[in-house]
Amino acid sequence: MAPLEPQEKVLVAKEFLSSPHGKIACESCHGGNAASMDKAAGHTGMDPHPSSNNPQKACGDCHGKIVATAKDSLHATLSTFPSVLKSRANMDKWAHIDEARKNHCAACHTSCGGCHVSRPKFAQKGFVKGHLFQKRTDPINQCTACHGSRVGFEFYGERGQGDVHAAKAAMDCVACHSAREMHAAAPKDLPGRYHLKEMARCTDCHKDLERGPVPEHQRHIGRVQCQVCHSQTYVNCYNCHVGKDSEGLAFFQNRREVETVKIGLNYDDKAPGAGYRYMLVRHVPSYPEMFDFYGKGGFTNFGKTPTWKRASPHNIQRRTWQAASCNHCHGNRALFLASSDLLDYEKEANRKVVVPDGSVPQAIKKVRKVAVDTSKVRTGMVVDARWLHDNLGKKNVVVVDTRGSAAFDKGHIEGAISFDPLTSGLRTGGDAEKAFVLVPHARVAEILGSKGIAAGDHIVVYDQSGVMATALGAVLQWAGATNVSYLNGGIEGWHEAGFHTSTKPSTRQARIFNGTVQPSLVVDSDTLAKLLGKPNVVVLDARAIHRVLGETRHELARRVGAIPGSINLPLGALIMDNGALKPPEELLWMLKTYGITPDKTVITTCDTGIAASDAFFILRYLGFPDVRVHDEAWVNWSIDR
Amino acid sequence: MRRNRRLHSAALAGLLAVVLVSTASASEPSGCVTCHLDKAMIIKNLSADTAKKSAMQSGAG
Secondary structure, eight states: OOOOOHHHHHOOOHHHHTSGGGGSOHHHHHBSOTTOOSHHHHHTTBOSOHHHHOHIIIIITTSHHHHHHHTTSHHHHOTHHHHHHHHHOOGGGHHHHHHHIIIIIGGGOOOHHHHHTBOOGGGTOOBSSTTOOOSSOOIIIIIHHHSIIIIIIHHTTSSTTOOHHHHTTOOOHHHHSOHHHHTOOOOTTOSOGGGOTTOOOGGGTSOOGGGSSOHHHHHHTTTBOHHHHHBOOEEEEEEEEEEEOTTSOEEEEEEEEEEEOOEEEOSOTTSTTOOOSEEEEEEOOOOTTTTGGGOSOOOTTGGGSOSEEEOOOSOBOSSOHHHHSHHHHTTOGGGBOOGGGSOGGGTTTTTTTSOOGGGSOOOOSSOOOOOOOOTTOOGGGEEOHHHHHHHTTOTTEEEEEOSOHHHHHHOBOTTOEEOOTTTSSSBOOTTSSSTTOBOOHHHHHHHHHHTTOOTTSEEEEEOSSSHHHHHHHHHHHHHTOSEEEEETTHHHHHHHTTOOOBOSOOOOOOOOOOOOOOGGGEEOHHHHHHHTTOTTEEEEEOSOHHHHTTSSOOTTOSSOOOOTTOEEOOGGGTSOTTSOOOOHHHHHHHHHHTTOOTTSEEEEEOSSSHHHHHHHHHHHHTTOSOEEEETTHHHHHHHHO | OHHHHHHHHHHHHHHHHHHHHHHSOTTSOOHHHHHHTOHHHHHHHOOOOSOOOOTTOOOOO
8 A cells, every 4th residue: 555645635525515515614624713813723622533533413413223232343453452452451450451452452443534535544544545435445545554464465466366256247345344443332342353243254155055066065164264264374473573763653563474274173162153073263462571661570471362362364265275175174184283383472362273293184095186297397496595595605606685784784694795686777767768677688687797697607696585586597598598497585594594684794796797697587478468359378467466356556556457468366365475385286276276387478467567576486386387567567567548 | 295205305404405405516616626636735834744753663564
């Protein structure tokens, strides 16, 4: 979600005046002195957030029935937060805990206006459409403005493939989470949000599955939560650090995120519709010292409430890796939460969630195996931390850190050079006639050579998320480098393997790059247009789903949309959050479900060529013989066509 | 008869209130609308955003 300019936040659209709410005097809701033309006098007594501060007065006169319940809804009150905190608390210290809650947790609540007029306060507010009221909440500017990482990213494919409800049916948040649920009053002392009886459930739409044609439904429904089979990997958070900065501003930081799937035992089968035994669980970032900034010893009952909690990832797919074959789940101990997954402080809290060995479903003897040919995988294109550690300093091994100088200076793999593919001149700028396309090969070779990189080196690229590193990997291959590898898991993988970083400055002597350009690896829009519709040509659009749906637009794109016939597979499906790659077998299987197979020519595209380059690199690694990058990408396509 | 007259007066007062409210709409010229429809004036009058977030915040849910 792009930030709003300060003036955009408060600029009223002319159309508002003729809308129903435009017929109401401003001061009726906001107070203040409308007669004054002086800013200070006009704003005296003015309430910028009337529906938050006094929903009954602001909205209740006309929408009385809705306000009567919505003022007590979970969005308005976050009433389950205190319930959970109290379950862990030493109540003698509740004042400290509650202060922390108000500073760090309560900021997330919203009001009528935060869903129907403006971005929520927590998301830096501002009118979504010039103060025009919208009955249907905007999924980008409102819902996912707060429900970002764990919902928005997963739903729209900024992590993973995205959700089938968005990708195939263009459903937004409200399609499932209707007004009935959003406006429902949360009963006092509701133990958790899943206990709200109005909460959306899969079975609201998908009815009678146990009597349907899918045998797996008949076997699993009632025992297994739907998401266990239909979710992709999702993110787990660890060690939320809260406090106030030097300016006294409250902040929270999630110190560690891990993308996994974990199945736990259902510890809370009293929640409506949750009678199953197995469910997905997500690690929440709570720990006993979390609120110590406000006073020590607050969570003396930490063991009372699980830290691996029921999860409902918003990344549903009909076909997932764990459900692709029975024994991806049955007998797969690693998929089920084990004691060894727990940190020392949370053993007691998750006693009921851990799946004992005897409760892991046994492997099935005769199963249909997933048919994927991994023999063509170019294994050398991906190296792990151990390999790099053992080969550091060897002749012609050049390690390139693409995170940018700030991250590099804080700590990098010793001997690595810093090279930011975005700012190093490899591509044109946003104001060029063709924005963000690769500059001529001679110039690329000159830039690479100036950094001490030669085409014949074994070049290992790394970063934080894989995005910039694999994009550079693709450019290097186009420029003629013959041996390029990506460090799987990037810098986080390096740290996790137990290896240290260095802050020593590190550069290489300039050399001649001396590579032979591979022009066939890049196609322009004219060539792509001629290939559209040809048999055995697939266009892989690596953008997030909200781009393809037209809910957002790159600022340089002339219009929203997608290249005709292209297949949307968001980049997040190919690289995990921390830059780690899923096993080749899993990636090849997933690509096959989209009809993207190595027997086809695959042309990758995106907005500006970066995600397309990433997808190119990963498909090459997976052994696809004919992959090409549409470097002009959507930004230029949308202008030219 | 007196009761009817009272009801009549109350209804008229109610109607008047509705008319008054509906005429004092946002679309009427007022300080609010004059400024908030005018981008240049808004920019001129902008004050520092007091709802500053900590630079140490790692993001939303």
